[in-house]
Amino acid sequence: MQKKIIKVQEEDNVAIALIDLVKGDRCEYNGEEIIILSNTKAKHKIAFVDLAINDSIYMYGVLVGKTVVSIAKGDLLTTENVKHQSDKVVAKTKNIVWNAPNISNWKDRTFMGYHRADGQVGTQNVWLFFPLVFCENRNIEVLKEVFEKELSMGKERKQRQLLRNLINGNDVDFNDGKQQVSEQTFDNVDVKFITHQGGCGGIRQDSHTLAKLLAGYVKNPNVAGATVLSLGCQNLQIDIFKDALNSIDSNLDKPVLIYEQQQMGTVDDMLNIIIKDSFAGIKAANSIERKPAPISKLKMGLECGGSDGFSGISANPALGYASDFLAAVGGSPILSEFPELCGVEQELVNRCVEDGDAERFMFLMKAYEASAEAAGSGFDMNPSPGNIKDGLITDAMKSAGAAKKGGTSPIEAILDYGEYVTKPGLNLLCTPGNDVESTTGMVGSGANIVVFTTGLGTPTGNPIAPVLKVSSNSILAEHMPDIIDIDTGAVIRGEKTIQEMGEEILEYVIQVASGEKKAKADILGQDDFIPWKRGVSL
Missing domain, CATH: 3.40.50 (Rossmann fold)
Structure with missing residues (x-):
């Protein structure tokens, strides 16, 4: 029987509805029963304990909000009873010890790519x-x-x-899928x-x-x-x-x-x-012809857009697992979208290998947020109407799930927009959260393939790099099959583990990088390119 609710981490005080729930439903999680107090759509959050006014809300093990009014155990979290709140980042507090995944099945894997004079290898020509x-x-x-x-x-x-x-x-019907x-x-x-x-x-x-x-x-x-x-x-x-x-x-x-x-x-x-x-x-x-190359030559952009309440528990952590595999074999995953890292900065700071990179990350984050506030906005206004409708009601909640794309590996480099990736391992690149601007930036920094998770469906591609769409739920994959390349809905249903899904993603990446499969965005001719304009017009 499919579970009705789930907590991401045991210390969390909210749970995620895995299916639509109605008032009066009884749900069990790890031996504890919760009675649902309000009709709750799948992907939305419910209080796992009684919460008083100004109580902190924890999800993914981090602070993601604060209550505006008291919320009873089993009741729905909304934009009316919760506001954005995140932990303040301080200097690097510890060095992480990374438990790298077993790469015995991946260390000798190759893809068929286009070799360049500088030693890089392309997935397209x-x-x-x-x-x-x-x-x-x-x-x-x-x-x-x-x-x-x-x-x-x-x-x-x-x-x-x-x-x-x-x-x-x-009068000819072209819905048969045939094209000349x-x-x-x-x-x-x-x-x-x-x-x-x-x-x-x-x-x-x-x-x-x-x-x-x-x-x-x-x-x-x-x-x-x-x-x-x-x-x-x-x-x-x-x-x-x-x-x-x-x-x-x-x-x-x-x-x-x-x-x-x-x-x-x-x-x-x-x-x-x-x-x-x-x-x-x-x-x-x-x-120029394709020739074998080690998968360490892959620079994989990690992107999310049109996120939903399942993104942080299926598609994003599965991509994070694939990212860890790639980092472990010497490839270069690239995590961007700095506004969507708000609330998880301390974890990322601690994952920086070099102290100087930790300091640079904090500087870029603070400078970016200050510029947003100077324009009358802020990172707390990042969730889109679509995000909120599907359960991501605070920026920290959205960020905590979005950061899962970057896995758990050490951060080898912090790059500002327009800087090129030169180090193997996880790179953090300062870009906006805007899907196309972020993807545009990662490819400009060397990404030769991009994996893009989505819960609502986003038809984004790039002129020179394949952009693979990964759905957080099977309903989306069935509804928009011409856009979605990979479906992680089996994770939500409990049919596959995050690890199994992560390996499937990396396998699919290798096939696309080799030209054996084509990204749906390329089939659709989706060649989006929007540079980030930081200044004003004169």
């Missing part, structure tokens, strides 16, 4: 087009239309087929295009940050080469971009074609030159 400034977006779009049509990159959309048939007077597949010119390279709204108009720091991000995309092992468009008069000058490239890798051995429109005459003349040069680069990139 991409020729990337992007502008240094938004003024060049239209030219990027023209190039995208030309290359995608003439190279027949991927499948023709059902919607285009549908409209064509309607124009011709044919065009013959692709190159089998071993993808051509992708990025546009953005930056590069000029904001403060100078934003342009420098964008330069570092774009340089990181060029450095990413999934990229074989790039075509870069500049207008000429913008804040993000070509020299600034080249300096950013040089700071990441002074010996970069990739073709990077850069064009400045104000020096090239007419648009047609410029585009003709770009097309000829880029086609030659793409043709050369197509000759």
Whole structure:
């Protein structure tokens, strides 16, 4: 029989409803009976003990809130009777001793990847087009239309087929899942295009940050080469971009074609030159083939979005277990979304191998929160309406579950936005909690694959890195099968352990990294790219 409620850790004083409960239901947990006092939907929290006003609420073993009014044992926690509260972080208080997982089945595992001259290995082989400034977006779009049509990159959309048939007077049902597949010119390279709204108009720091991000995309092992468009008069000058490239890798051995429109005459003349040069680069990139590589070459971004009340007890800890495996074999998991680490800072500080990294983490967290408060907000306002509706009613509650993606391994490096991952083991990267901004940042820091947990469903992808969606519950996986790659609902039902699910996730990652399976986001053509703009517009 499926359990009705669960506590994450024994010291917690709240429990999570695993199924919909109604007033009067009797639930048992570890020999103790609780009578449900209010109708409670699955994923929401109930008091496991009587709570007086101003009592602390603990979940995942950490402080996640404080009561506004008294709450009786068995009653529902809501935004009306609970407010955000988290422990204050202090300096590093202890060094952790990590019990690493048994990696005997993983230490010799390989994936089929694209080897680069700098020793990195890509999970994809991409020729990337992007502008240094938004003024060049239209030219990027023209190039995208030309290359995608003439190279027949991927499948023709059902919607285009549908409209064509309607124009011709044919009423055809395309819900059978069939699509016309065009013959692709190159089998071993993808051509992708990025546009953005930056590069000029904001403060100078934003342009420098964008330069570092774009340089990181060029450095990413999934990229074989790039075509870069500049207008000429913008804040993000070509020299600034080249300096950013040089700071990441002074010996970069990739073709990077850069064009400045104000020096090239007419648009047609410029585009003709770009097309000829880029086609030659793409043709050369197509000759690069997959070869075996140890899984220590994987840099795996850890992301969550559209989280629900089950995310912290199924998908996130399962991904955390996969993260620990990868860290133990010498790979580089990357945990980001700093606003969603609020409340678990002390644990993370103590997990930092270097004292200097612990201090840097605290500095970045405090500076970020101060900037949010200066703008009239704060980390306590992080939960979205969807989060709250599905049981994540305080930021600390959301953060405690979100941090589970990072497992338990030591933290080897603390990086600010735009800095590149160079150390094996768990890296913490300062990004916003916004799904696309965070994913964009992790890939710019070197992630060659991203695993994205969700409880509500989020159709996010990336132009150069596969983004795998992991559902916290089976209802979502069944409802949105075109988006979800992996379902961890079996953990909620008690059919699989966190450890078993974590190994399944890592196995799936290896298959996608090898090109044996394709991420659903890539099938959908979900190429999202949103740089984090820290400053103001001028």
